[in-house]
Amino acid sequence: MSAEQPVAVVREGRGPDVVLVHGGASPRTTWAGLESLRGRWRLASMYRRGYAPSPPPVGAGQDFEVDAADLATVLGEDRPHVVAHSYGTLGTLIAAGRRPESVRSLTIIEPPLYFVAADDPQVLRLRELGDAMLTRGLAADEAGLREFLAVAGAPVPEGQPIPAGTVAAVRRAHGGRLPGEARPALEVIREYGVPVLIASGGHTPAVERICDALAKVLDAERVVAPGAGHFVAAAPGFAEQLERFLASA
Incomplete structure (x- = not known):
């Protein structure tokens, strides 16, 4: 299905490729704050299914497995950096776990990856909600x-x-596949040595605990950028922190 009806990718800027994978909000909302990077990086916004101009979802709703298949076609052989937010992190981590050689680095922002902190009461509450x-x-x-x-x-x-x-x-x-079903091959990403940045906005303890736990599993760099809530890309100073990470990777 994804090969017959590919998702849309909008590219802006010049330089090494950085693929952006949004979550539940639109790419425009999710990535507001990263405009300054366009002078030195080519930002490639992947529009997940259900977000125009991409085609509708496959099946009843959003599905991180479909996202992973779509992202695999976007990555190609260029080995770009990938920055993903919220629900979009699930398909990104699945795709990277299957082909870690296809990504230069991963930046994972506020992932709903509940199983890495499954015993935490606040994480359980967030999952229920x-x-x-x-x-x-x-x-x-x-x-x-x-x-x-x-x-x-x-x-x-x-x-x-x-x-x-x-x-x-x-x-x-509504009707999307539940994040709790996602089981990306995190150990593959870590063992391959993919550079990873885990970022959060410092606004909700449950999210911070997920991000802390995931950073430990992936041996990742950890950043907290307050000031914009869930939409961390817009937080003061985050674009500069992200660019330093991308350059180091």
Whole structure:
């Protein structure tokens, strides 16, 4: 399917390739803050299925296995750096685990990779909230849905209705494959020696614990960039930290 209907990739800038894989938000929202890199790097934004101009999802909703297959076709033989955010990190890690030689480096931003900290109560709570949104959509418990949206970078003020744009995002995510099912071959990535940066925004303890645990598993560099919540790319100073990592890799 992915070979017959390839995903769209929009390239901007000049220099070594950096493939950007967004999560539940659009590439424009996810990667705001990285514009300064275009002068020295070619940023290649991959539009996951369901995000125009890419084709619709395969099956009922978003699927990290489909993302992994799509990313494999984007990587080709050029061995680019890859930067991935949120749900987009799952397919990225799966693809890298299958072909670690295909990536020059990995930057993983706030991944919903719950199993690396499975016994942590706050991680369990975050998983429950995320699973409820994916399985029930707007029919999920309203308080829980709003709690999850706040973590996911779309907080709704108390007493206010959920904005139309956020409603559309929940509907698009509804029916997606649950992140808890993802089991990327992390040991392969570590043993191959792929340079990895794990980044978070310092806004939610559960996310920090996932990122800390994943950094240990992958023997990765760890960065916390507060100031923009879940959308870490927009945090003050993050673009400079990312560029230093890319140059070192």
